[in-house]
Amino acid sequence: MRQFSLLTAGLSVLALVLMVVAYIIYSHIPKDQDPAVAKRTEARIAPIGAVYAGDTGRAAMQAAQDAAAKAAAAQVAYGGSTDGKTIYDNLCHSCHTAGVAGAPKLGDKAAWSARLAEGIATLTKHAIEGYTGPDGNHMPAKGGNPSLTDEQVTNTVKWMTDQAK
Numbered sequence: 001m002r003q004f005s006l007l008t009a010g011l012s013v014l015a016l017v018l019m020v021v022a023y024i025i026y027s028h029i030p031k032d033q034d035p036a037v038a039k040r041t042e043a044r045i046a047p048i049g050a051v052y053a054g055d056t057g058r059a060a061m062q063a064a065q066d067a068a069a070k071a072a073a074a075q076v077a078y079g080g081s082t083d084g085k086t087i088y089d090n091l092c093h094s095c096h097t098a099g100v101a102g103a104p105k106l107g108d109k110a111a112w113s114a115r116l117a118e119g120i121a122t123l124t125k126h127a128i129e130g131y132t133g134p135d136g137n138h139m140p141a142k143g144g145n146p147s148l149t150d151e152q153v154t155n156t157v158k159w160m161t162d163q164a165k
Helices: 002-027 035-045 054-075 084-096 109-118 120-129 150-163
Strands: none
Touching: 084 150, 109 120, 120 150
C-alpha cells in the first residue's frame, strides 16, 4: 500500500509539473492576429514623411509624384475628357433629352433663349454650383457628378448652348 501511495503521489507531482511546463510553452506562442488589425496598426505607426537624398531620392520622389498624378487623374470623370459632347452623352443626356425637372431639352431654341440671355458665365456658374430656379426646378451641382472638373462642365455647357443657337 505504501508503494502504491508513493507511486500515486509521484504521478500527481509529475502531472502538475507537465501542466505548468505546457502552460509556460503555450503562453509564449504568438497568437493569431486579424490581418485588418495589423494593417491599421501599421498605418497608424507608419512614418509621415521620408528622407530622400541623391539620385535615388530624386527617382523616388519622381515616382511618388507620378503615382499621385495618376491617382488624381483616375478620380476625374470620364478619364479627364474635356469634350462637351462626350460628357453630355455620358451624363447630361439623362435630363436634357427628356426635359426632366424642367431641364431645357438639347437643341430646343425656345427653352434655351431665356437662359442664353443670362449669359454663358451665369449658365456655367449654375451648372458648376447647382441652381434652383424660381419655378422650383433644380439643376444639381456638376450634373450630380462631383468628380467633374470645372473645365469639363464649362466645355459641356458651351457645347450644349451651341446646339441651341
